[in-house]
Amino acid sequence: VTTIVDRTTDLPQIHALVIAVDDYPHCGRASVRTGEEWRLASDVRRVTCATPSAELMTRWLVGPANADAIPAALGSVELLASTGDDFTFDAGDGPVAIEEATFANVEAAFRRWRERCDLRPDNIALLYFCGHGLNVGGQDVLLLSDFGDPRYALFRNALDFSGTHQAMRHCRAEIQLYFVDACRTVPESLAASFRYAGQRFDDPVPPLPARDNPIIYSTEPEAVAPAPDGVPTPFAHAVVQALDGLAAGMQVSWEIRTDSLLPNIKMIMEWRNRGNEQTQVPTSGGICRRGLIKELRSPPMVPFLLGLDPNAALGHAELCLSSRRERLSRKPMVVPWEGSATAGSYEYTALFCETEQDRLIADDVVIHPPYRIFNLPTDQP
């Protein structure tokens, strides 16, 4: 099974295609063909982060946040995962066995997904891929699980993502979101010999109407994407958090629009990786028309890191964050205050309990998605 949810109606809906490829049974040591171009198949190794990343994304999609989302509730989810073992997923109706992400399976799921997306112009199409990727001759190519099958040409079971993305402009869904969580390196063995690689699901036959079809790549061209062992990638976490509210901006209501995705995903990844060297920089492609993806019913919860300047004073101060609706506080501790608060304007106070009289320092702090870091200046030691 790949269709784990199908609630397609004649209302505007989100239709998702989620693909995870951890296992490449014809690659690595199993690769039997020789020659310069087939060296690539030997270099492709198994990863263990793709299925957890896809699970994270799918759990969010089928979760309560999308059941009655505005302007488009969840309509359907196609999930494919190659783990090298049996994989089941429970979308609420009991566990179902998930099909492998082979080229044929992915193509069949793609056709079903595209057909549903095509039902209405106000549908939202969402594609998430996690696995190995390449950039061959400037085109992004995604490697599906039967990549490197010695019976066929090397790239027979690889997806020409750039061409397929272009061709999807014929689909009626005005908003199409693509998240590519894969490397975008140029294989040296192919740099000079290949112009285009991979198979397109459809041809980009002109005229190609403009769509709001941003691609958010987890990394820059010619860069690799981290593949942590057995856990979702930082990009997958950031995408889910962004779509769940941290990419929202306030107009009349809190809204997530297509043009806010990339800057906020970047910032969320920076927040999640704070304290470490920032090396992964998500980038974008496609057209971005500022389409409305989601309207939040309440302001988002925003992570914060509040301290004092100098932070050495933290051990002597009780910290408080207060607004008309919310009041949060923390006893004196030597580390900065990490927490989350509803997006909005607050008064941030530090109360120093000194021997003769208490002393209060305060400032206005705005907690705006996707995160807030602030150090309140103080003359305390």
Add this chain to the structure above:
Amino acid sequence: VTDVPILMRWEPQHPSDRYAYAVIDVHDTGLALQTSVTIPASQTWSVHVPESSVLYARGWLPRGLAFESTFDSARVEGESVILRPVHVLGPAPSRMSAATWLIPWVRRRDRWLPSAPCHSLRLLDDLPVSAAPGETVAVQLGDPDGPSVTVLAPVSTRLSSCGQPIGAEGPDLLGWSLLEYLHAGDLRAGRVVGDELAALRGDEQAASGLVPDLALGYLWAATGDDRIHKWARRLRGEYGRSADARILSAWSRLQQQSPDRRLVRDLVAAAESGGPIVARGLRLLADGLTSCAVVDDTPQVRRALERVGSLQRSIVSNMLTTYAALTPNVPMPLRTFGQASVEEEIDVGVRLQPIRKRGFRQRSQQAAIRLHRAAIDAGIRQLSIPLVAAPDETLLTAAAAQRVFRRIGSWLTEIPAEAPVQQALALENLADHVMSTRSPLSRRAVLGLRRSFLDAMQTAELDLREDLLWRPERPSDGVWRIPRFSLTAARLASQRDDRPTSSHRQPDLGCTVTLVHSAQRRVEIRVHLERAATDPVRHLAELQVATYGLDEVVLIPLSPAEPGVAGVIHLDGVRHWVQTAMRRVVTADELTPADTDAIEMSVRLTDRQGRNAWRAIARQHGSDAVATAVDVGIARHGETG
């Protein structure tokens, strides 16, 4: 609510921000967006905001959120609201290394030709270029190691040594700022700048120019704005020779119609004119040509796709089209790029001044080739600037190649010991490039050239060894210094082996160090300790490893369970050579907190097996510092996807 004007200002925190326009969002206390404006650095700007309200302003630069201020519009009358820097996280700007020299090339017929000799960036402020205003110049940038990248820029641009345009004014500056926001993927901020620019452009009194006009076109293409259709027609009319204008025009028409001859001609001409100056244009060009090929796959379109593909394979992330190249005509994805300080960029900016040499266009191809060869000769003979304008594959005839190689070979064998080594490295780099270029020479001729070059290199290496431009710390006495591993020599010496290997054994230590040139810019280092096979104690080999820009001490765990290697060190981005020295062999128990830097670096550079060995060491070792260093190294490893 009535609006009142208030004054607002921000000060740049970073030298490169001096030329930026910030996008300022003003929110009310409920965080609802009230207005968005653009404000240039260090200028006080009037902004209309709701009267008598507490407001929150956030300022964005292309690199992200940068400033903020909370203020009451009723209380700031006459005073400026100064936006203060925000504490944000973020990656350091990733850019190519700063260049030290440049050569401007201009487009003549279907080729780039050098328009001026090589110039040191540190000596120049203005550089005359044989091009008319509005024409595109291919600026070849390089460092002491040889050519690095080519940047396509409109003539009259002031360009930094990292290929960034700097120091423009007026609408030009707004145009560059817009391109920067587009490059960063911040389309929301881009729209605000674009609205400002469109308002200026609509004003008959306002000057417009190629860059702001193209920037608007790219914005409207990226945001699917319907204004692109009319605008693209206008661009095509005003800047008929601009590849960017042709691309935008064709791209707009592809949304509305099937490709006709004029559309295909525009795309093919854009590819044949060297490519667009704005990097985004290259993607549109490739997509446009692919769509045309679906309908009618002519040889013309295929050739254009090949040209674009070769640029895309070598592309370096930048706002302007920038690609790694031997010469602007020969893109080659060979170099890795580090980071450059912004101060350096600003310091060495150079403006390309347009001049039109009379009769230049009429020069024959033969004359152009002579000019090209003169540049080669200048590079080799003068040696005052470590540059060689390398021959490209179409100009490299068999006879010319013989001459160039002979000259390189003889020069290298005659190099005096005190000669500046960077020049030799530049030549080595040139030869490295040339030999990996597809050339019209026969296989036999190439093999002959390779052999003669190898002889020359091997002789020259002796002179070069102690005088490298970049010197790692000299290993102290008593350590085992392993002969330098030269990639060029190793590659030449083992033409049939695609993983050239060099092994060195030290009988006293019972130790063998093996260096493998495993990929284009990668070297693997393995250590085999004979007693590790029988001794139950886990040993670690401590090595000093140096290559250009890196000089580190690393520890390689040697497994007691299996004879030989437990871990492998991978060095990426190696360009010329690797120098190694064995310092000592220690047991895991002998590791101390003083070794944490070496442990962290070693874990970062090792493979999965090595990381597993380090995990085992961390579990068994009593010191938290060692365990933490292993954890940090593992966390900073990554990049396997």
